[in-house]
């Protein structure tokens with residue numbers, strides 16, 4: 001059994017990671033385009049970490065311009081075995097006030113202006129997204145968040161919107177009527193792509209605001225999100241440390257490690273050699 005290499009994708013307000021030993025900066029390479037920025041690698045305890053700031057340092061990238069295919073491909077090439085996302089989100093429920101950390105377990109994907117699959121013409125594949133989050137990683141991350149002093153809720157649906165504008169009140173009410181817990185602009189197609197790359201994915205969503213559905217509260221604004229996020233950042237960094245220290249030296253396999261078995265439907269004689277080459281990291285295990 002091999003060890004863990006935990007990929008950490010930092011969201012709004014989280015552009016670096018603390019306490020890394022053997023810290024190094026890697027220029028990421030991807031056959032799918034430009035990742036958001038440099039990868040920071042290092043070690044906490046026995047766990048190797050690879051950190052990627054989703055919006056790049058200085059928050060250069062808006063959500064629709066994040067190339068999640070390049071990000072996931074680069075993290076896979078860097079040897080990641082699992083991916084933890086850390087995100088700022090709006091709350092769609094009264095009982096999830098700002099400061100709450102939600103380990104989401106479901107998604108509704110309303111994004112529409114993004115590349116959503118590594119596969120395509122010449123290599124069609126269909127992976128299951130019934131359970132989009134790895135329960136093992138989500139459980140460990142939730143426990144680490146508790147150790148970091150955050151109020152934690154396990155489970156909830158994340159509504160992924162395109163943005164960059166925040167929602168209208170009618171949209172916010174619609175998503176509430178669908179039973180969604182939180183809203184954000186980045187976890188999709190990231191979670192879908194992690195699954196296609198056979199990387200177990202979990203997301204800790206840090207509530208920064210009540211979006212705009214509450215009649216007696218001002219609608220969400222960036223300045224407010226960042227204010228709350230700065231308070232959450234200290235706990236988010238402590239969470240990563242606690243999680244890295246909690247992971248055992250050996251990583252038991254996950255069914256997600258082999259989820260491409262049987263997922264590729266294009267017959268071997270009909271596969272596009274350029275696609276096969278491009279997918280060397282994501283699907284090399286099954287494409288040979």
Ligand SMILES: CSC[C@H]1O[C@H](OP(=O)(O)O)[C@H](O)[C@@H]1O
Nearest residue numbers: 011012063087088184185186225
């Ligand atoms: C700065 S508020 C909106 C921004 O924050 C969230 O991003 P992330 O998930 O990377 O923390 C949200 O999805 C929006 O992109």
Ligand SMILES: Nc1ncnc2[nH]cnc12
Nearest residue numbers: 088089090183184211220
């Ligand atoms: N209300 C909100 N809507 C979408 N993304 C967010 N990120 C933080 N708060 C948000």
